[in-house]
Amino acid sequence: MLLLQLLLLLLLQLLILILLLLLLLLLLLLHLLPLLLLLLLLLLLILILLQCCYCSLLQLLLLLLQLQILLLLLMLLLLMLLLMLLLLLQLLLLLQQLLILLLLPASAATADTATAAAAATAFYCSYFYYYNNYYYCYCWWCLCN
Structure with a gap:
């Protein structure tokens, strides 16, 4: 009975370890880890398995x-x-x-608020124009009007 419990605990530990390694691999694929860190972790795993032969x-x-x-701790x-x-x-x-x-x-600093805000965002925009005493800008990636 004790051997069966230990085997179940071992399987649970291995499952948790596999899930943690998959999460670590996911972090690596998201470019949050350098490849060297993963290699170091694999080396540590190999050393543990060799030690435990x-x-x-x-x-x-x-x-x-x-x-x-x-x-x-590494993920933290x-x-x-x-x-x-x-x-x-x-x-x-x-x-x-x-x-x-x-x-x-x-x-622009002494003009009204809308004009100053539009002038402040001028270099974010693809192009920028002055019309009817106001600055307007157009940009394809932001909302700066």
């Missing part, structure tokens, strides 16, 4: 659990790096908006 079932379960914990690290990248992108967008406001011409 003559070990008991319980030792194998413990090694698989250690590998799963390592994978979870990747998520934190992704969040840091998103925060950096947000900061760059904020700096870009500040530069737009600083580079506005004095006439």
Whole structure:
């Protein structure tokens, strides 16, 4: 009975490990991981399996659990790096908006709000024109009118 429970636990551990590896592969396909990290992980898996050639079932379960914990920590690290990248992108967008406001011409800064906003987005647009005392811009990828 105990052997059957250990075998079921081993199968569950292997299933969790396969799911974690598939999730890691998905992250790799999304270009969030360098290929070197995946190779390092595969090398670690090979070393664990080589170390466990003559070990008991319980030792194998413990090694698989250690590998799963390592994978979870690695994915947590990747998520934190992704969040840091998103925060950096947000900061760059904020700096870009500040530069737009600083580079506005004095006439656009003293004009009404709609004209100033249109002038601020002028270089985002494919082309940009002045009509009826207002600036209008057309861009194919944003809503800047």
